[in-house]
Amino acid sequence: xxxxxxxxxxxxxxxxxxxxxxxxxxxxxxxxxxxxxxxxxxxxxxxxxxxxxxxxxxxxxxxxxxxxxxxxxxxxxxxxxxxxxxxxxxxxxxxxxxxxxxxxxxxxxxxxxxxxxxxxxxxxxxxxxxxxxxxxxxxxxxxxxxxxxxxxxxxxxxxxxxxxxxxxxxxxxxxxxxxxxxxxxxxxxxxxxxxxxxxxxxxxxxxxxxxxxxxxxxxxxxxxxxxxxxxxxxxxxxxxxxxxxxxxxxxxxxxxxxxxxxxxxxxxxxxxxxxxxxxxxxxxxxxxxxxxxxxxxxxxxxxxxxxxxxxxxxxxxxxxxxxxxxxxxxxxxxxxxxxxxxxxxxxxxxxxxxxxxxxxxxxxxxxxxxxxxxxxxxxxxxxxxxxxxxxxxxxxxxxxxxxxxxxxxxxxxxxxxxxxxxxxxxxxxxxxxxxxxxxxxxxxxxxxxxxxxxxxxxx
Numbered sequence: 001x002x003x004x005x006x007x008x009x010x011x012x013x014x015x016x017x018x019x020x021x022x023x024x025x026x027x028x029x030x031x032x033x034x035x036x037x038x039x040x041x042x043x044x045x046x047x048x049x050x051x052x053x054x055x056x057x058x059x060x061x062x063x064x065x066x067x068x069x070x071x072x073x074x075x076x077x078x079x080x081x082x083x084x085x086x087x088x089x090x091x092x093x094x095x096x097x098x099x100x101x102x103x104x105x106x107x108x109x110x111x112x113x114x115x116x117x118x119x120x121x122x123x124x125x126x127x128x129x130x131x132x133x134x135x136x137x138x139x140x141x142x143x144x145x146x147x148x149x150x151x152x153x154x155x156x157x158x159x160x161x162x163x164x165x166x167x168x169x170x171x172x173x174x175x176x177x178x179x180x181x182x183x184x185x186x187x188x189x190x191x192x193x194x195x196x197x198x199x200x201x202x203x204x205x206x207x208x209x210x211x212x213x214x215x216x217x218x219x220x221x222x223x224x225x226x227x228x229x230x231x232x233x234x235x236x237x238x239x240x241x242x243x244x245x246x247x248x249x250x251x252x253x254x255x256x257x258x259x260x261x262x263x264x265x266x267x268x269x270x271x272x273x274x275x276x277x278x279x280x281x282x283x284x285x286x287x288x289x290x291x292x293x294x295x296x297x298x299x300x301x302x303x304x305x306x307x308x309x310x311x312x313x314x315x316x317x318x319x320x321x322x323x324x325x326x327x328x329x330x331x332x333x334x335x336x337x338x339x340x341x342x343x344x345x346x347x348x349x350x351x352x353x354x355x356x357x358x359x360x361x362x363x364x365x366x367x368x369x370x371x372x373x374x375x376x377x378x379x380x381x382x383x384x385x386x387x388x389x390x391x392x393x394x395x396x397x398x399x400x401x402x403x404x405x406x407x408x409x410x411x412x413x414x415x416x417x418x419x420x421x422x423x424x425x426x427x428x429x430x431x432x433x434x435x436x437x438x439x440x441x442x443x444x445x446x447x448x449x450x451x452x453x454x455x456x457x458x459x
Contacts, residue, residue, distance in 0.1 A: 012104070013082050013142070016033050016059075017032060017141060017145065019033060019045065019084075020047075020084045020145055022046050023059065024145065027173045027174075028049070028050055028173070029146070029149065030146060031046070031146075032044070032084050033046070033083040034082050035080070035081050036081075038078070042071070045058075045059045045060065045061070046059050047062075051173045060083050061090070063081065064081070064098055064100075075098060075099050078101055079098075082105075083105050084145070085106060085107050086135060087113065087115055088109070092115065099129045102133075103134070104133075105133075105134075106135075107142040163251060163253065164194055164252060165365055166250070167250065167359050171359070171361055175221065176355065184196065184198075190264035190265045190268050191265050197220070197240070199220055199238065200238050202230070203236060207234075208277055209275050210236070211290075212237065212238070213242075213283075213287070214242065214245070214246075215288075217368075219241045219247070220246050226281075226446035241359075242265075242266075243262065243265060244368025246359050247359065250365045250368065252364065252367060257368055257371035257375060259377065262289055266293060267293060267296055279302065279303035279305055281453075283442060288388075292391040294399070295391055303402045304399075304402070304426070305406070306406075306419075307406045310421075311388050311391060312376050313388045314377045314382050315385070324412075324413075326376070344438075344441065348444065396427055399427045402456065405429055405430075405432035406442060408445070412440075415440075416434070433452055
């Protein structure tokens with residue numbers, strides 16, 4: 001092989017490496033490929049079987065498909081395919097079928113490679129097409145990328161408690177409109193080794209920190225339309241996933257979940273992150289729990305953004321809508337979470353619907369979904385009722401910050417009648433923003449709410 005040929009191979013393999021890095025950034029095994037013809041790249045591909053739910057979406061196959069489309073012919077004669085990892089049997093068969101002239105790979109694959117490691121599929125003279133194979137081009141760089149990717153996955157530095165489950169990271173691959181990196185804390189006193197996930201974006205010294213709390217059966221994905229609006233103002237946004245939801249650990253037993261445990265875990269997180277200048281953003285259980293937080297440290301809070309929620313004080317009957325929801329949850333323990341969200345939000349895409357299902361791959365992950373509806377304080381002596389009554393007194397008499405209320409009027413559970421009652425309990429709460437087309441999960445129209453809230457709370 002000529003020296004020029006070697007130099008060119010290294011150049012094209014460098015482009016395949018860039019595709020591999022993009023795959024790694026998306027949570028896929030870092031393998032990349034490019035197809036070259038007549039001295040130019042005509043197609044590229046990266047591993048995407050997880051994100052595309054396609055077992056054939058290896059980098060080589062993705063690149064072959066694109067090259068065939070560009071050339072208008074599945075036969076790729078005169079083409080060279082560069083790939084960072086020795087191809088498997090599936091990909092090698094596709095290359096032979098496409099009549100690729102030459103295959104150049106980087107790192108050898110001793111487990112599944114069929115260009116010489118496990119076997120040499122390309123070496124069979126009986127095949128009606130012979131493809132030239134060159135291996136070991138930028139092998140060290142290609143191999144190191146794979147090692148760097150798998151190393152943290154092999155060393156479990158953050159083990160799951162025996163009485164809990166952790167949704168695999170692959171379930172959250174390529175979520176639409178959710179680009180923020182995960183953060184975790186696993187040493188909060190209240191949850192004793194369970195790992196809590198949260199988002200934390202924006203400057204630590206921002207004039208406003210928006211603490212956004214979700215309810216049941218939601219998770220931090222619910223705030224994806226509001227977060228960018230807050231960040232565009234130079235503000236900080238913190239969005240935790242309650243234990244049992246989202247990317248947080250999920251205890252196996254329903255009885256783990258108590259009002260006090262979840263309330264205290266939020267108080268612990270606030271203290272751990274030392275959150276200041278907060279606007280508390282709540283909806284559903286985010287409000288049932290969250291509205292009891294500021295009285296513990298009122299100096300940390302300067303505002304309240306409240307949406308379709310309530311204070312469950314136990315001395316007033318729960319709404320008929322809520323009681324119907326509780327009964328329905330009991331009768332439908334395996335309800336489709338995504339469909340529940342889509343029912344009142346027809347604009348949602350199938351990918352967004354799937355994102356709401358992502359934390360709960362099977363019934364073993366759903367203890368929180370079962371536990372939360374009956375956990376709402378119903379009587380004066382119910383757990384959480386006393387602290388909720390104290391919170392009601394705080395909001396009526398002691399609250400010194402600004403407030404902003406948004407109401408999804410199509411909510412049959414915690415809609416306008418319930419919210420008007422709550423408005424009367426919050427000192428200085430102005431006339432609410434009414435959203436006539438929004439249902440319970442009002443954050444699905446969150447951009448408009450966030451924009452209005454930014455104007456309202458402008459420092």
